[in-house]
Amino acid sequence: MAVRREKAERLADEELMPLVGRKDPEAFEVLYDRHGGAAYSLAYRIVGDRAAAEEVTQEAFISVWRSGARFDSTRGSVRSWLLSVVRNRAIDFLRSRAGKAPKLDFDDDAVLEQRQASELTEDEALRRETAAEVRGALAELPGEQSKVIELAYFGGFSHSEIARILGLPMGTVKGRMRLGLEKIRGQLAEGLA
Amino acid sequence: MNDSDHKRWSEDLAAYVLGALEADEAAALERHMDGCERCREEMRWLQPAVQTLPESVARQEPPKQLRQSLMAEVRADARAEGRSPSTSRWRSLWAARGMRVATGFAVVALVAAAVVGYEVGDGGSGESSGSTVVSRQPGGITVKMVSEGDGGKLHLSGVDPLPSDKVLEAWVEREGKVEAVPALFVPDRNGQAETTIADMTGVKTVMVTKEPSGGSETPTGEPIVTMSVPQ
Numbered sequence: 001m002a003v004r005r006e007k008a009e010r011l012a013d014e015e016l017m018p019l020v021g022r023k024d025p026e027a028f029e030v031l032y033d034r035h036g037g038a039a040y041s042l043a044y045r046i047v048g049d050r051a052a053a054e055e056v057t058q059e060a061f062i063s064v065w066r067s068g069a070r071f072d073s074t075r076g077s078v079r080s081w082l083l084s085v086v087r088n089r090a091i092d093f094l095r096s097r098a099g100k101a102p103k104l105d106f107d108d109d110a111v112l113e114q115r116q117a118s119e120l121t122e123d124e125a126l127r128r129e130t131a132a133e134v135r136g137a138l139a140e141l142p143g144e145q146s147k148v149i150e151l152a153y154f155g156g157f158s159h160s161e162i163a164r165i166l167g168l169p170m171g172t173v174k175g176r177m178r179l180g181l182e183k184i185r186g187q188l189a190e191g192l193a
Numbered sequence: 194m195n196d197s198d199h200k201r202w203s204e205d206l207a208a209y210v211l212g213a214l215e216a217d218e219a220a221a222l223e224r225h226m227d228g229c230e231r232c233r234e235e236m237r238w239l240q241p242a243v244q245t246l247p248e249s250v251a252r253q254e255p256p257k258q259l260r261q262s263l264m265a266e267v268r269a270d271a272r273a274e275g276r277s278p279s280t281s282r283w284r285s286l287w288a289a290r291g292m293r294v295a296t297g298f299a300v301v302a303l304v305a306a307a308v309v310g311y312e313v314g315d316g317g318s319g320e321s322s323g324s325t326v327v328s329r330q331p332g333g334i335t336v337k338m339v340s341e342g343d344g345g346k347l348h349l350s351g352v353d354p355l356p357s358d359k360v361l362e363a364w365v366e367r368e369g370k371v372e373a374v375p376a377l378f379v380p381d382r383n384g385q386a387e388t389t390i391a392d393m394t395g396v397k398t399v400m401v402t403k404e405p406s407g408g409s410e411t412p413t414g415e416p417i418v419t420m421s422v423p424q
Contacts, residue, residue: 021375025271029264040255042247054259058266060407065267067408072360072379076244083247085407088358134249152213153246159208160215171204178207185242 005029013078017071020064028065035079036061039086046090046154056093060086091156137187145180148173202232210239212358223354233354233382240357328420336420338399344391347399349418352380358406363388364416366398377408396422 008016008030019027039060044053064085071081138146151157151165159177163170202225208214209222226232324340337348347363355361363374380386390399401418402409 023271023274025264025267028267032260032263036255036260037252038247040259041250041253044253045250050253050256053253054256057255058259058263061263062266063407063410065270066410067373067375067377072377076240080244081406084244084358087247088405088407134245138249149211149246152208152211153243157213158215159213162213174204174208177211177213178204181207181210181239181242184245185239188241188245 014071017078028061031064031078031082032061035082038079039082042083042086043090046087046156047093052093053090056090057086060089063089087153094156134184134188137184140187141180141183145176145183148176149180152177199229199231202226202229203235206232206235207239210236210243210357212356219356223356226354227384243357326420326423330418330420332417334418336399336418338420338422340393341389343394344389345393347388347390347401349380349386349401350384352384352386352417354382354384355379355403359403360406360408361386361388361401361417362404362408362412363390364400364402364412365390365393365396366400367395371400371412373408373410377404393422398422 005026008019008024008027011019011027011030013031013034016027016031020031036057040053040057043056043060044050047053047056060082064082071078138149141149147166148159148162151162152159157165159173160170162168163173166173202222205214205218205222209219214222222232226236326338328336328338330336333351335350337350339346339348349361352361360377360379362377364371365374366372374388374390376388378386378388390396399418399420399422400412400416402412402414402416404413
């Protein structure tokens with residue numbers, strides 16, 4: 001039996017997942033309302049087209065619904081897992097459209113910024129803080145490091161493909177990925193300290 | 194292992210967590226990490242950086258019709274489930290897609306592999322003790338199935354580490370059809386992995402495959418485990 005919407009809204013993501021596994025539409029709806037915006041934004045960032053982003057997001061959420069509560073908490077948060085499902089779908093979509101180049105900018109800031117503070121939940125506020133930290137960390141990376149990370153994560157390219165695209169030795173590409181991620185990680189750690 | 198060996202593998206870790214290694218390179222690194230705590234530690238350190246990348250993108254407002262069409266599909270699914278509670282949703286999904294399992298290529302391959310697995314187990318490497326069945330699989334994986342009421346607990350040991358975009362998915366074969374077990378799982382650092390199969394009624398074979406994060410509706414690869422269940 002479906003839980004009532006109000007009850008579902010009080011549950012943490014990890015508590016919603018077993019309900020989603022039992023085919024509770026209200027629990028699933030709450031999950032979408034919490035993360036659908038981030039999912040659509042990520043899909044749009046990768047595929048660069050609104051109609052395609054909508055298709056990718058819908059497919060990703062339907063796969064989550066139909067695969068039930070197949071979430072493993074040892075792999076991170078529900079949100080991270082959901083977004084990884086979206087990312088994989090979006091990359092598959094890009095690959096199916098051979099020749100489509102990914103968008104490569106981090107500068108397109110934020111419809112979110114236009115929202116009123118009162119609309120934001122505490123979780124959302126924390127996410128905004130994290131997002132701001134990550135954007136800050138990325139902005140501070142040398143362009144050569146952020147570019148290889150973008151091509152890999154948002155473009156779905158392998159390190160050897162990136163080496164060909166940029167005309168660099170593969171070792172250089174891997175080294176830049178490493179340096180870039182270490183800097184982001186270091187800044188995240190500082191933010192938590 | 195000396196420092197230069199470690200450094201050589203360590204250079205691949207960032208590309209690995211970004212999903213940017215080729216499949217064979219990722220598999221080689223995973224084999225190395227199986228015995229290298231330093232690399233596992235470095236991977237765990239880097240992973241949060243990748244997990245926060247989606248948070249860095251500019252927020253876009255999803256179209257309202259996305260929520261409407263998504264929830265319409267979800268509610269239709271839920272109603273269909275309610276109408277046929279005794280029918281596996283996986284079976285109905287496959288039926289809806291015209292993928293009658295007994296004739297589907299991937300499933301035929303799975304069932305064929307299950308027979309091979311049984312023969313391997315029957316060759317002296319398997320044992321059964323009442324409600325517990327143990328099977329030693331090719332590739333060094335040991336499987337133990339412990340009955341619990343109508344269901345059972347599937348425990349794997351000796352499983353290689355998985356890349357971050359892969360999970361293990363269990364499948365059961367009964368009445369000539371293969372169904373997904375609705376719970377994904379991953380091995381821990383010691384190569385141990387466990388999942389629960391809620392309903393073992395009529396199950397003849399249990400299989401496990403590596404699938405993309407989020408799981409698959411149909412198996413996409415060869416099983417790493419195939420175990421026949423004594424009737």
